[in-house]
Amino acid sequence: MWYNTKASALLGIKYPILQGPFGGNLSSVELTAAVSNAGGLGGYGAYTMSPQEIYEADRQIKAATNKPYNLNLWVSDSDMHSDGITDEQFNKAKEAFKPYFDEVGIPLPEKPASFQSRFENQLKVILDVRPKVFSFMFGVPSADVLEQCKKNGIVTVGAATTLDEAIFLENSGVDMIIASGFEAGGHRPSFLVSAESSLTGTFVLLQLIREKVKIPVIAAGGIANGKGVAAALALGASAAQIGTAFLACDESNALPIHKQMLFSDAAKYTTLSRAYTGRLGRGIISRIAKEMIGKEANVLPFPLQTTFISPLRKAALDQQKWDMILFWGGQIAPILKHTKANELMRSLIEETSAYFNDLKA
Numbered sequence: 001m002w003y004n005t006k007a008s009a010l011l012g013i014k015y016p017i018l019q020g021p022f023g024g025n026l027s028s029v030e031l032t033a034a035v036s037n038a039g040g041l042g043g044y045g046a047y048t049m050s051p052q053e054i055y056e057a058d059r060q061i062k063a064a065t066n067k068p069y070n071l072n073l074w075v076s077d078s079d080m081h082s083d084g085i086t087d088e089q090f091n092k093a094k095e096a097f098k099p100y101f102d103e104v105g106i107p108l109p110e111k112p113a114s115f116q117s118r119f120e121n122q123l124k125v126i127l128d129v130r131p132k133v134f135s136f137m138f139g140v141p142s143a144d145v146l147e148q149c150k151k152n153g154i155v156t157v158g159a160a161t162t163l164d165e166a167i168f169l170e171n172s173g174v175d176m177i178i179a180s181g182f183e184a185g186g187h188r189p190s191f192l193v194s195a196e197s198s199l200t201g202t203f204v205l206l207q208l209i210r211e212k213v214k215i216p217v218i219a220a221g222g223i224a225n226g227k228g229v230a231a232a233l234a235l236g237a238s239a240a241q242i243g244t245a246f247l248a249c250d251e252s253n254a255l256p257i258h259k260q261m262l263f264s265d266a267a268k269y270t271t272l273s274r275a276y277t278g279r280l281g282r283g284i285i286s287r288i289a290k291e292m293i294g295k296e297a298n299v300l301p302f303p304l305q306t307t308f309i310s311p312l313r314k315a316a317l318d319q320q321k322w323d324m325i326l327f328w329g330g331q332i333a334p335i336l337k338h339t340k341a342n343e344l345m346r347s348l349i350e351e352t353s354a355y356f357n358d359l360k361a
Contacts, residue, residue: 002230002233002352002353002356003015003016003349003352005216005233005238005239006216006238007176007216007218007238007239008238008239010155010175010176010216011041011068011132011133011155011239012067012068012132013036013039013040013041013067013068014039014040015038015039015040015345015348015349016218016233016238016239016240017035017039017040017041017229017239017240017242017345017348017349018040018041018043018070018218018220018239018240018241018242019031019032019035019040019041019042019043019241019242019243019246019341020043020184020186020220020241020242020243020244020246020247021043021044021045021046021070021071021072021135022043022045022186022243022247022252022253022254022328023045023046023047023048023072023074023186023187024045024048025048025253026045026247026252026253026254026328027043027044027045027046027252027253028251028252028253029044029057029060029061029064030064030251031246031249031251031252031253031341032044032061032064032065032069033061033064033065033069034251034341034342034345035246035341035345036065036067036068036069037064037065037067038341038342038345038346039067039345039349040345040348041068041069041070041133041239042061042065042067042069042070043069043070043071043072043133043135043241044057044061044069044070044071044072045072046071046072046073046122047072047073047074047077047118047122047137049122050118050121051118051121051122051124051125054071054122054125054126054129055125055128055129058071058125058129058131068131068132068133069131069132069133070131070132070133070134070135070157071126071129071131071133071134071135072134072135072136072137073119073122073123073126073134073136073137074119074136074137074138075119075136075137075138075139075140075141075191076119076138076139076191077115077117077118077119077138077303078115078117078301078302078303079278079279079301079302080114080115080301080302080303080304081301084114085111085112085300085301085304087111089300090111090300092297092298093298093299093300093305093308094108095298096292096295096298096299097298097308097309097312100288100312100324101311101312103321103324104312104315104316104319104321104324105315106311106312106315109307109308109311112300112304112307112308115303115304123141123145126149126154127145127148127149127152127154130152130153130154131154132153132154132155133154133155133156133157134149134154134155134156134157135156135157135158135159135178136156136157136158136159137158137159137187137189137191138159138189138190138191139191140158140168140169140172140174140191141156143172143173146172146173146174147173150173155175155176156173156174156175156176157174157175157176157177157178157218158172158174158176158177158178159177159178159180159189159220160177160178160179160180160189160205160209161180161181161182161188161189161190161195161198161199161200161205162190162192162193162198162200162205163205163208163209163212164192164193165190165191165192165198166179166208166209166212166213166217167212167213168192170213170214170215174215175215175216176215176216176217176218176238177209177213177215177216177217177218178217178218178220178241179202179205179206179209179217179218179219179220179221179237180202180205180220180221181200181201181202181203181204181205181206181219181220181221181222182198182199182200182201182202182221182272182282183201183202183221183222183282183330183331183332184202184220184221184222184243184244184282184330185243185244185247185270185281185282185283185328185329185330185331185333186243186281186282186283186328186330187277187279187280187281188272188279188280188281188282190280195272195279195280196272196280199272201221201222202219202220202221202222202223202232203219203222203231203232203235206219206232206235206236206237207235207236210235210236210237216238216239217236217237217238218237218238218239218240218241219232219235219237219239219240219241220240220241220242220243221243221330222330222331222332223240223241223242223332224242224244224245224332224333224335224336225245225335225337225347225348225351226347226348226349226350226351226352226353226354226355227351227352227355228240228242228332229242229348229351229352230351230352230355230356233352242348243330244262244329244330244332244333244336245332245336245338245344246341246344247259247262247328247329248262248263248333248336248338248339249338249339249340249341249344250339250340250341251340251341255317257317257322257327258327258328259339261284261322261327261329262284262327262329262333262336263333263336263339266284266285267284267329267333267334267336268333268334269284269285270282270283270284270285270329270330270331270333271283271285271289271290273286273289273292273293273326274292274296274299274305275288275289275292275296275299275305275309275326276288276289276305276306276309276313276326277302277303277305277306277309278299278300278301278302278303278304278305278306279302281326281328282328282329282330282331283326283327283328283329284326284327284329284333285326286323286324286325286326286327287323287324288324288326289326312324313325
């Protein structure tokens, strides 16, 4: 059967369908458990969370499902220079974004404080709670950490946006690789060179990686139905990871307006922008994202840009100025149909099965 792949065997799941783990408080225990209980692999993005919050989320996931699930972290969670940002950098950002703060009637924030990486402390939690799967973005943990994961029975999965990154991940000793195409919503997890120069499409990237890499590859980006899953498998993927379609489901922790936007005509138009977090990410095009094209030098490094723009985003939400907000989403959003995770999973499985059954007929 189509679902008997190396990935499904390694991950301990029935169907090689993974739910993308959403950071920034968009993940939910309910969605993670729903996907895992339906035979796929639920995912929970934890890169913004404290160790204690990760412990608590993991406890809740374990209470909601006895099936495998994935916890996701960011290896590199700051682009800031060790000395912080200069007054000149901050003044540039203030000047560029002041018209938007004025428009919503709030003052410009103070200079954001320096950011201390949380990754090392978060890693301790992963090794303690031992999820079946630990996935990571923006780099690869140390050889020692990967070895500890192996000893603890944790499957490690790294994200690649280029062939070079995939080879780097395999050589580092990860168990599986996510081929993250530029169609995908959310942040581009590039780590060897700039995200702007790592914009290969999912199915090209998948084929390039399959030619050179021996470990299982998971296709991610531009997949939202069974035909997309079948296409990924036909091109050599061992599994498909689906983000935007699950983000739009009732069970995700996205705001109701975010889900509405993913099902609206606006979802036909997405863009890659650094304006909201300091790192390149894809969402439904906004006025700010459009007007900041070519002005990226005025954007603070990640995650200080997130801190800086947070009060603006909150005010825009309160005032329903939707065109000022970048709602994360991938290029595939216009074909979304399902608002329930169980219905989406059932549809993915049935459509993929029907496709492969038709080939045999």
